[in-house]
Amino acid sequence: MKITFERRATLSRPVLFAAPLIALGLAMLTSLILFAALGKPAGQALYSLLLEPFVGWYNISEVLLKMGPLMLIAQGLAIGFRANVFNIGAEGQLIIGALFASALPVYFPEGASPLMLPAMIALGALGGATWAAIAAGLRVRFNANEILVTLMLTLIATQVLNYLLLGPWKDPNGFNFPQSVIFPDAALLPILLSGTRVNISVLAALLISALAYVMMRYRFSGYQLLVGGLAPRSARYAGFTEARAVWVSLLLGGLMAGLAGACEVAGPLGQLQRSVSTGYGYSAIIVAYLGGLNPLGIVVSAFLMAALFIGGDNAMVSADLPVAAVFVFQGLLLVFYLGSLTFIRHRVILNWAGRA
Amino acid sequence: MTILAFILAGTLAAATPLLLAALGELIVERAGVLNLGLEGMMALGAAVGFVVTYNTHSPVLGFAGxxxxxxxLSMVFATLALGFMANQVAAGLAIGVLGLGLSSLIxxxxxxxxxxxxxxxxIPVLADLPVIGPLFEQDVVVxxxxxxxxxxxxxLNHSKLxxxxxxxxxxPHAARAxxxxxxxxxxxxxxxxxAMAGMAGAYASTIYTPLWADGMIAGRGWIAVALVVFGTWAAGRIxxxxxxxxALSLGGLIAQAAGVALPSQLLASLPYAVTIVMLxxxxxxxxRMRLNTVASLGQPFAG
Structure with a gap:
């Protein structure tokens, strides 16, 4: 028997939604088996991972809290992925964004100016974009692979964070913990829903998502980026360059990640800590793909992934699962998504007679 | 052992996991496939190698496991990238995440x-040489x-295979024709x-630093991917x-030997920074890149 894949000319809309759902189902099934094999209460684990995040107002608010940065970063990354520019160092851009934003409250811990917060946000975006610009410059000028450069820059960013928190930026009254001073109120984002930790950054993330959708759909520059990545030669012929696609993709990706970093320190953390880097930058890659690299799809997938994070925290307690279980689940999700995508983009032809 | 001898001996041992993984990736890329999941495969190999060696007291079984x-894990990648013609970058990242997760879980x-x-x-005689002697006193895997x-x-260069x-x-089209x-x-x-990436991980966790710590691969899989590019797809240069x-990963020791006090984070960053510069x-x-790059690298092929 020979199996061949024939590319479909058009894609129907329901079929597009099917891929992430099929992936979710298969990832659930596989991890159920895996957890059982590890001797963990599998049913309890799945309940904690998938349902508990939606039980009760507190859990839902925490999901909204985590959704913001994931959505922001994924929107930025998707622009690049659509143009075949693979920025996989959003985690590092987030860290540098958080560092830039933290500089103000660290040096002005008594600051009360209403300009402090906007300045922090701007600095965060600038920091992330700067870190990504290194990769863009090296790719355009020296042809250096952006996948490897952005990743290496992330590893360096982690070391910079450690250096500052263990050295010059350590809170002198912080009992030697690797964390900065606690930020003044003027450096904190206003809370959106009282009684929870959800701040206005989630609204900003939704707004930016809408903007990304408009840009992709109705603006010529969105189309240019797509062509610049898919067919560099014909794009150059038509007058827009691969270099521009690289710069725009990386700068926007870095900017969004830096923004997310700034919102973390000015939001739920309230100070600079090591835990500013919890893997949002990596998870956002999966969010971007699961959302079909579409700004609207990403809103949905960011919500799902955020729920998974909260579920993972719950499962750690209730089913004695290590935090790594979340990453296993994320990996499975992406694996099954990429697999099911093939069946959606192609018609499967079985040829029982043998060789075609 | 003097510090210089220690550095000389340590350099080859530190190079071993990178080399094992990079040589494996060299064959993969020479065949036209880009598998970016090296970090995940190494991490999984490190965990499985450690657990098996810990329970059986047999390093050989550990490496085999x-x-x-x-x-x-590479077969999961192959199913996506070769079987389903998925984007190879995305498929590599997917098994990378999966491997890292499984590694910490195990x-x-x-x-x-x-x-x-x-x-x-x-090695008799060689190990007794002055100065470079320590280079020839290694574990067998080196x-x-x-x-x-x-x-x-x-x-690769002198056989039909x-x-x-x-x-x-x-x-690939001509090859099929x-x-x-x-x-x-x-x-x-x-x-x-x-297999090579798995063994590279096992070397790191059971021989190089025989202690289990989550996240111990620490970017070495990615450095191995970069090494294949540095080596412009040639074994000797890799x-x-x-x-x-x-040698770079022993930066701390070298700085100490030279009597320089540098923040440890700066030294830890050195291999990553050098990777960027070299790249x-x-x-x-x-x-030169066009001459050496594998022509069909990363492109799906419909069998």
Whole structure:
């Protein structure tokens, strides 16, 4: 028997939604088996991972809290992925964004100016974009692979964070913990829903998502980026360059990640800590793909992934699962998504007679 | 042992996991496939190698288990990238995340446990040489790895098998036209890469630092991917690159020997920073890159 894949000319809309759902189902099934094999209460684990995040107002608010940065970063990354520019160092851009934003409250811990917060946000975006610009410059000028450069820059960013928190930026009254001073109120984002930790950054993330959708759909520059990545030669012929696609993709990706970093320190953390880097930058890659690299799809997938994070925290307690279980689940999700995508983009032809 | 001797001996050991993984990836890429999941396969190999060695007290079984784990994960990649013609970058990232997650899950119960460091094997006469003597007092895997580099160089450049692998990578359509099963050869190459990455992880966790700590691979899989580019897809230059990075990862010791006090974070960043610089220097020679790059690298092929 020979199996061949024939590319479909058009894609129907329901079929597009099917891929992430099929992936979710298969990832659930596989991890159920895996957890059982590890001797963990599998049913309890799945309940904690998938349902508990939606039980009760507190859990839902925490999901909204985590959704913001994931959505922001994924929107930025998707622009690049659509143009075949693979920025996989959003985690590092987030860290540098958080560092830039933290500089103000660290040096002005008594600051009360209403300009402090906007300045922090701007600095965060600038920091992330700067870190990504290194990769863009090296790719355009020296042809250096952006996948490897952005990743290496992330590893360096982690070391910079450690250096500052263990050295010059350590809170002198912080009992030697690797964390900065606690930020003044003027450096904190206003809370959106009282009684929870959800701040206005989630609204900003939704707004930016809408903007990304408009840009992709109705603006010529969105189309240019797509062509610049898919067919560099014909794009150059038509007058827009691969270099521009690289710069725009990386700068926007870095900017969004830096923004997310700034919102973390000015939001739920309230100070600079090591835990500013919890893997949002990596998870956002999966969010971007699961959302079909579409700004609207990403809103949905960011919500799902955020729920998974909260579920993972719950499962750690209730089913004695290590935090790594979340990453296993994320990996499975992406694996099954990429697999099911093939069946959606192609018609499967079985040829029982043998060789075609 | 003086500090210089320690550095000399340590360089080759530090280079070994990088070299093992990079040699595997070399074969994969020469066959036209880009598997970016090295970090995940190494991490999984490290965990499985450690757990098996811890329970059986047999380093050989540990390496075998790690190789099998690496192969298993690489087959997930192959299913997506070769079977389903998925984007190879995305498929590599997917198994990377999966491998890292599985690694912490498997290693968790043995956090901070240690293994006995294996004995060293001194090569008679050579090990007694002044200054460079310590280079020839290594564990057996170091010798095997550097020997394997020679074998892989010979196979790629001077054997029919090497010619077939290269043909499949350079022009899969022509290779199929003259009767080679392109996908089957690519599948074998990916499996080989998986086994090598798994063993590279096992070396890191059971011999180089025989202690389980989550996240111990710490970017070495990505450095191995970069090494293949530095080496412009040639085994000899990859060996050179691996030794250079082995030395760099001992930056702390070297700085100490030179009497310089630098923040440890700066030293830890050094291999990553050098990776970026080297990548830029070598890739900037566009003509040389075009000459050496595998022509069909990363492009799906419909069998």
């Amino acid at each position: 790690a190789a099998l784990a690496g192969i298993a 290693g968790k119960p043995l956090e901070s446990q240690t293994l006995d460091a294996p004995g060293k094997l001194a 010798y095997l790895t550097f020997g394997l580099a020679v074998v892989i160089w010979a196979v 090497g010619l077939i692998i290269r043909a499949v990578g350079e022009n 003259i009767g080679f099963r392109v996908l089957r050869i690519r599948l074998a190459a990916v499996a080989f890469g998986g 060996v050179f690159g691996a030794v250079l990075f082995g 830029a220097v070598i890739s900037s020679n566009r003509r």
